[in-house]
Amino acid sequence: MxxxxxxxxxxxxxxxxxxxxxxxxxxxxxxxxxxxxxxxxxxxxxxxxxxxxxxxxxxxxxxxxxxxxxxxxxxxxxxxxxxxxxxxxxxxxxxxxxxxxxxxxxxxxxxxxxxxxxxxxxSFGNYEGNKQIDLNGLTLDQEAKEVAANGEAVKLTPIEYRIAELLMTHPGRVFSISEIYERVWNEPSYNAENTVAVHIRKIREKIEIDPKNPRYLKVVWGIGYKMEK
Structure with missing residues (x-):
């Protein structure tokens, strides 16, 4: 440090x-x-x-x-x-x-x-290679640490990027709130629901045309969140 x-x-x-x-x-x-x-x-x-x-x-x-x-x-x-x-x-x-x-x-x-x-x-930018993911217009560049929606760059905070990266590198997989928190924050989840929900909402506002009817970042009620394939 x-x-x-x-x-x-x-x-x-x-x-x-x-x-x-x-x-x-x-x-x-x-x-x-x-x-x-x-x-x-x-x-x-x-x-x-x-x-x-x-x-x-x-x-x-x-x-x-x-x-x-x-x-x-x-x-x-x-x-x-x-x-x-x-x-x-x-x-x-x-x-x-x-x-x-x-x-x-x-x-x-x-x-x-x-x-x-x-x-x-x-640690941003420390990945080897240039792995890019494209989910029907939503793209993630792991080397540049950038996300774009329909060709337009999306400005994410470090935490928002980490959540998006986790979900986009596992499209279709449902992550529980606790698992998202533990993987992104690197600490045990305790009353993490509001914290994760706020960041998910902010990501949706930035990547979705209509955040209330998301195309990419979906909630699976009672389980967690996933990024649509």
């Missing part, structure tokens, strides 16, 4: 400094911002591999910041919030976050999640 740069965004200096200590112990370079505006300015001038982003901040909060970040960048975002309700988690994931950690958090759990996200993000 030595070459990785993580941006920690939180209006609480003690939290920023504490996260920095743990990340530096893992060989990660850390940049810090106290609000969303400062974070976006840093993103414009530095290469960042992952963002740890608090929701409740002055000037520009985490939700609004994520909207702006996702207009330009697909780097992983882990949201922090003192709120633990499912609706807050879903909102964070809907606007483009890849993961969500509730305050107060176990620093070791946060670092584990950072490592997991970085492994997926920095």
């Amino acid at each position: 030595e070459s990785n740069v993580v941006l920690v965004v939180d209006d609480d200096k003690e939290i920023r400094d504490a996260i920095e200590i743990y990340l530096k112990n893992e060989g990660v370079r850390v940049l810090k911002a106290q609000d969303g505006l400062e974070a976006i300015d840093i993103l414009d001038h530095h290469e960042i591999h992952l963002i740890i982003l608090d929701i409740m901040m002055p000037k520009l909060d985490g939700i609004a910041s994520t909207f702006k970040i996702r207009e330009q960048k697909d780097i992983p975002i882990i949201m922090l919030s003192a709120k633990s309700e499912d609706t807050d988690k879903i909102l964070g994931l809907q606007v483009g976050a890849d993961d969500y950690v509730t305050k107060p958090f176990n620093p070791l759990e946060l670092i584990a999640r950072v490592k997991s996200q970085l492994r997926r993000y920095v």
